[in-house]
Amino acid sequence: MTAIRVVSFNIQYSLGADDRFDLTRHADAVRDADIICLQEVERNWRRTGMEDQPARIERLFPDRYVAYAPILDVDASEARGDGTVSNRRRQFGQMTLSRWPILSSRVVHLPKIDTGSLANSWAGFHEAVVATPDGPLLVVNVHLTDITETNRMTQVWALVHHLAAAPVEGGAWNGTESDPEAAAHWQFDDPEPPMPDATIVLGDFNDEPDSAVLDVMRRAGYRDTWSPETARHPGWVTFKTNPPQGTFRDMRIDFVLVNRHLDVLGAEIDVTCEASDHQPVWATVELR
Numbered sequence: 001m002t003a004i005r006v007v008s009f010n011i012q013y014s015l016g017a018d019d020r021f022d023l024t025r026h027a028d029a030v031r032d033a034d035i036i037c038l039q040e041v042e043r044n045w046r047r048t049g050m051e052d053q054p055a056r057i058e059r060l061f062p063d064r065y066v067a068y069a070p071i072l073d074v075d076a077s078e079a080r081g082d083g084t085v086s087n088r089r090r091q092f093g094q095m096t097l098s099r100w101p102i103l104s105s106r107v108v109h110l111p112k113i114d115t116g117s118l119a120n121s122w123a124g125f126h127e128a129v130v131a132t133p134d135g136p137l138l139v140v141n142v143h144l145t146d147i148t149e150t151n152r153m154t155q156v157w158a159l160v161h162h163l164a165a166a167p168v169e170g171g172a173w174n175g176t177e178s179d180p181e182a183a184a185h186w187q188f189d190d191p192e193p194p195m196p197d198a199t200i201v202l203g204d205f206n207d208e209p210d211s212a213v214l215d216v217m218r219r220a221g222y223r224d225t226w227s228p229e230t231a232r233h234p235g236w237v238t239f240k241t242n243p244p245q246g247t248f249r250d251m252r253i254d255f256v257l258v259n260r261h262l263d264v265l266g267a268e269i270d271v272t273c274e275a276s277d278h279q280p281v282w283a284t285v286e287l288r
Contacts (some may be wrong), residue, residue, distance in 0.1 A: 005283075011275070034098070036096070038097075039204050042093075072121055123144055196261075199259045202255065226283070237252060238252050239251040
């Protein structure tokens with residue numbers, strides 16, 4: 001069986017703990033992984049000079065398959081003086097990169113609560129089916145809201161409902177047209193995209209291991225890959241104390257979770273990385 005190295009990293013739109021924007025050092029921190037799940041990847045924001053970060057990340061990883069999931073998508077276009085429009089979208093979301101083909105990909109939004117004057121925005125996850133050497137793997141790249149536990153609970157319940165329903169629902173399509181010409185027209189004569197049982201859920205949950213949110217994931221059959229037994233070194237913090245950026249104590253809020261169809265060979269948290277306000281969370285897994 002193939003040992004698969006996965007990593008989750010909230011890159012904070014390329015802003016480091018030192019208040020410098022530098023997307024290259026984020027890429028360098030996770031370059032050795034087979035499957036890379038990034039959160040807070042953006043396009044056309046003033047704070048990052050209207051940079052197209054998904055395109056830049058794709059250029060930084062020319063040997064990988066990539067898919068971008070813009071959870072937030074709003075207007076950033078401009079009307080020119082001649083009456084034409086420069087169409088642009090301001091986007092923010094997750095990006096998944098893989099050493100192997102991404103057979104299917106979709107953006108799934110999670111419930112949002114209107115918190116009035118307290119800022120809150122759409123949250124969701126990126127679902128990608130990766131063709132690993134040992135079979136398809138469902139990779140779910142998550143970012144839950146940081147605003148309220150109530151909203152996170154509605155989101156995690158929606159997440160586990162989706163995960164339970166996905167294998168029953170099937171892949172992007174199933175079956176084929178009985179008429180060969182119609183099948184060729186719709187390309188339903190191509191290989192049918194799978195929806196595997198083997199699932200890995202990773203990302204920024206904005207809650208800690210003993211929280212009600214993580215308890216929902218455990219009750220749904222997902223186990224934390226990081227533990228004192230699986231850790232390759234003693235570091236455990238994924239969100240370090242950083243008062244200027246609003247963090248007042250060390251926390252572990254980023255996770256790599258797997259279901260019963262995967263074995264865990266090891267895990268680690270890169271506590272030395274200073275490219276973001278979060279730390280990269282690594283795990284090595286294999287399909288059963």
